[in-house]
Amino acid sequence: MRIGLIGTGRIGTFHAGVLSRHREVGSLVVADADAARAAEVAERTGSTAAPGVAEIFAWGVDAVVIASATSSHADLIARAARAGLPAFCEKPIALDLPRTLGALREVESAGTLLQLGFMRRFDAGYTKAREIVRSGALGRLHTVRAITSDPAPPPAAYLPLSGGLYRDCLVHDFDILRWVTGREVVEVYATGSDAGPSMFRDAGDVDTAAALLTLDDGTLATATATRCNGAGYDVRMELAGELDQVAVGLDDRTPISSTEPKGPPAADKPWPGFLERFAPAYEAELDAFVRMVQGESENPCDGREALAALRIAEACEVSRRERRPVRLEEIPGG
Numbered sequence: 001m002r003i004g005l006i007g008t009g010r011i012g013t014f015h016a017g018v019l020s021r022h023r024e025v026g027s028l029v030v031a032d033a034d035a036a037r038a039a040e041v042a043e044r045t046g047s048t049a050a051p052g053v054a055e056i057f058a059w060g061v062d063a064v065v066i067a068s069a070t071s072s073h074a075d076l077i078a079r080a081a082r083a084g085l086p087a088f089c090e091k092p093i094a095l096d097l098p099r100t101l102g103a104l105r106e107v108e109s110a111g112t113l114l115q116l117g118f119m120r121r122f123d124a125g126y127t128k129a130r131e132i133v134r135s136g137a138l139g140r141l142h143t144v145r146a147i148t149s150d151p152a153p154p155p156a157a158y159l160p161l162s163g164g165l166y167r168d169c170l171v172h173d174f175d176i177l178r179w180v181t182g183r184e185v186v187e188v189y190a191t192g193s194d195a196g197p198s199m200f201r202d203a204g205d206v207d208t209a210a211a212l213l214t215l216d217d218g219t220l221a222t223a224t225a226t227r228c229n230g231a232g233y234d235v236r237m238e239l240a241g242e243l244d245q246v247a248v249g250l251d252d253r254t255p256i257s258s259t260e261p262k263g264p265p266a267a268d269k270p271w272p273g274f275l276e277r278f279a280p281a282y283e284a285e286l287d288a289f290v291r292m293v294q295g296e297s298e299n300p301c302d303g304r305e306a307l308a309a310l311r312i313a314e315a316c317e318v319s320r321r322e323r324r325p326v327r328l329e330e331i332p333g334g
Helices: 010-021 035-045 053-058 070-082 097-110 124-135 156-162 165-181 198-202 279-293 303-322
Strands: 002-006 027-031 063-066 087-090 114-117 141-149 185-193 208-215 220-226 234-241 245-248
Touching: 002 010, 002 053, 010 027, 010 035, 010 279, 027 035, 027 053, 053 070, 063 070, 063 279, 070 087, 070 097, 070 114, 070 156, 087 279, 097 303, 114 279, 114 303, 124 165, 124 234, 124 245, 141 165, 156 165, 156 198, 165 185, 165 208, 165 220, 165 234, 165 303, 185 303, 208 303
Parallel strands: 002 027, 002 063, 063 087, 087 114, 141 220
Antiparallel strands: 141 234, 185 208, 208 220, 234 245
16 A cells, blocks of 8 residues: 655654554655655655655555645645545644535545544543443443643644644544543533733633533533643543543553542653653554555544534634533534
8 A cells, every 4th residue: 555644743753654664554655845854754764755745646645644734634635535535634624614614525525535633532541431431331421521731832833823722632532522422512611711821812822721511411521621731741531420430541650649648659750742642542543544445444533523523622612702601503514
């Protein structure tokens, strides 16, 4: 199989390493807006550097992996669809609903495959939690708590391009909430704080956010996120039912200390970031994509799943801005 990889930034470089080692990938062609960076990644991974994106499509690849800037995702998805190529794309499809829906229409019209990069679906802890919830071992689920905390803010220049904390960061929590529980969000109430570094206020964004989400069976979920968690990268989920409760992401690298005399010790080596925490999941999602392209498995996360998560993020932005609960039926695209 010959795969074209578009984008050789941090996550694209990681994907290049995974794909270049994959037993079913015979050759990998990489391209980036920075041709020198693409050449460097190609040399490091034994791949071929293309002069630009046009060559990715002209050189006869079997599938494309899109890890370029968010602003390019929708156009590249549409281009792959028109070329009849299956595509894997890092989230999001786009930062707004019209462009997201437009890209999805291109895929559906062409009848091609599109897998979105929500890597938490491939994490062992979340997978086990899903199995436990679906088995009924927790009993009636009544409360879910989701946490995503970054150890340090991103560069200031990134913030205006990110779509904001709900679309860029909490969208992962919204997706995994749906995937683990099997339920849909029907209403949100969200708020945020920009009391941290001034660059968040300058970008019209928040550095910390919280959302209360009501699921269609009455389960209540909270989702919180911050860009300023100096203790380390912290991603967790707690699921509580009438019979039992479980936690995802609670291990000897979780950056939290107990104040209890007999509590667990503080993490000796906290997770520094998302690539380290979810490296096995990133590898697994690309393996799933290769198997899907070969017709060996179903699509584990298609574009409509990404749309569902984005609609929740959009509802949260409306709620934060207007300071009111927002029903998901108010958000277009459902």
